[in-house]
């Protein structure tokens with residue numbers, strides 16, 4: 353099992369060509385370490401002047417960081433935790449300002465393919481979905497204990513599922529017959545509602561699984577928090593790169609960047625600016641960058657990726 357890093361060259365080039373790393377030591381934070389693919393390339397290409405501080409909330413990802421510590425002594429460290437707590441994590445490690453931040457959000461192939469983690473309807477396992485198995489409630493508890501209204505809201509808000517209410521009703525009726533505790537049992541129950549599902553491009557449970565994962569890990573809130581804290585921490589000239597994999601995340605990133613790039617908002621007829629608002633960032637690549645066809649062919653998981661980047665002014 354392996355995780356193939358997405359938009360690797362593009363993201364590393366953007367991060368390393370922002371602020372000049374010549375002469376001065378720089379710190380880049382990879383807040384989604386995963387299998388360490390992006391971190392390794394940053395350390396290889398950044399040379400001795402670039403240190404990488406990585407973060408991951410998944411203990412299995414943390415355990416994968418040992419090789420990098422050996423290969424790049426003194427230039428790499430991993431902080432276990434949620435990137436929503438960026439300030440606390442960096443303060444505790446004695447790190448002040450940073451020169452780059454990478455967020456390659458979502459799941460790694462390690463997490464998706466490990467049935468025991470319960471992220472994928474393709475691999476049988478307990479319906480868990482917690483990135484950090486020690487924090488929060490597993491997806492099975494949400495499925496077993498929530499009422500129809502709550503489930504409908506979760507599927508609609510975090511999965512944009514058009515049949516949210518019908519699926520929620522079917523779950524509540526189904527769990528009375530037999531508890532829904534595994535990935536397959538939930539996927540089969542949803543698939544049963546769609547007679548010709550094998551003909552469709554996507555499995556009918558795709559959106560529900562996405563919604564549950566986002567809800568269980570409170571992913572959108574964590575993203576909002578790290579965007580603001582990360583921008584605050586960046587040195588002028590430092591860059592932030594975010595790779596997202598679905599429209600909910602991408603919309604959030606796009607609107608945060610757009611808002612931060614906005615300068616004076618006074619009406620044109622006002623001769624002197626009274627709002628005092630100045631752009632905090634410059635947007636790099638508008639619209640977002642998508643993987644090239646050859647990357648999608650090599651790594652089909654990259655097909656929905658969208659990279660957005662800014663430079664702090």
Ligand SMILES: C[S@@+](CC[C@H](N)C(=O)[O-])C[C@H]1O[C@@H](n2cnc3c(N)ncnc32)[C@H](O)[C@@H]1O
Pocket residue numbers: 355356357358383384385386387388389390391407408409410413433434435436456457458459460483574
């Ligand atoms: C797509 S993978 C990153 C892959 C990595 N760039 C690589 O090349 O190997 C996303 C990783 O981010 C982690 N993650 C997601 N949300 C997180 C959060 N709020 N805090 C810390 N880590 C998070 C996941 O556990 C996962 O390991």
